Amino acid sequence: MRPFKILFLMLYFITGPVLFSQGKKVIIIDAGHGGTDFGAIGTNHIKEKDITLAIAKAMLFYNSILLDNTYELYLTRYKDTLISLSHRTKLVNALQPDFFISLHCNHALNSKATGIEIYLHNKTSLQTENQVKSKAIALAMVNVLTERLGYRNRGIKRANFQVLRESIATSPAILVELGFLSNVDEASYLELKKNINALALALLMSIKN
Numbered sequence: 001m002r003p004f005k006i007l008f009l010m011l012y013f014i015t016g017p018v019l020f021s022q023g024k025k026v027i028i029i030d031a032g033h034g035g036t037d038f039g040a041i042g043t044n045h046i047k048e049k050d051i052t053l054a055i056a057k058a059m060l061f062y063n064s065i066l067l068d069n070t071y072e073l074y075l076t077r078y079k080d081t082l083i084s085l086s087h088r089t090k091l092v093n094a095l096q097p098d099f100f101i102s103l104h105c106n107h108a109l110n111s112k113a114t115g116i117e118i119y120l121h122n123k124t125s126l127q128t129e130n131q132v133k134s135k136a137i138a139l140a141m142v143n144v145l146t147e148r149l150g151y152r153n154r155g156i157k158r159a160n161f162q163v164l165r166e167s168i169a170t171s172p173a174i175l176v177e178l179g180f181l182s183n184v185d186e187a188s189y190l191e192l193k194k195n196i197n198a199l200a201l202a203l204l205m206s207i208k209n
């Protein structure tokens with residue numbers, strides 16, 4: 001752990017979250033994969049780990065230049081580093097954000113598969129406040145991504161993903177699969193900076209409520 005991180009966590013535990021949140025919504029953006037974990041590889045050789053980090057960083061950028069820092073954003077990684085899933089969720093449990101979003105891209109053997117998928121944690125029997133909020137944000141996100149960016153909607157799904165399982169008791173949490181790197185068109189789409197920016201803006205727009 002880097003010294004500034006230790007200092008931050010010490011300050012956090014001494015002073016509590018109030019000092020840091022100042023009434024702003026705190027959001028943790030988890031850029032999926034990183035370091036030696038490349039994630040999926042595109043038909044054009046782009047790597048999922050680079051796409052997720054680029055989108056997360058574009059969200060930071062737009063939050064500061066367009067939204068006047070409406071949100072207080074934290075990334076689970078700021079560089080191309082390997083971070084375990086449990087370290088990602090430890091950050092969630094330490095910061096207790098208003099929302100956690102894990103960014104990923106999809107891959108399928110069928111190269112024709114396209115579209116976005118949003119995952120919620122799979123405990124359907126337990127409708128906690130965090131689960132209800134997660135679903136509401138997921139629905140808003142599907143609308144923005146399909147209507148504004150033209151993505152095909154593959155639906156809101158449920159899974160027992162570790163990052164969701166270990167976050168949902170603390171915060172609303174979703175995992176988004178932003179298109180298929182195994183599809184030529186969607187991999188090409190994700191290759192362009194302007195589309196990364198559009199996705200970042202769309203994600204920020206859909207979490208504003």
Ligand SMILES: [Zn+2]
Binds near residue numbers: 032
């Ligand atoms: Zn992934």
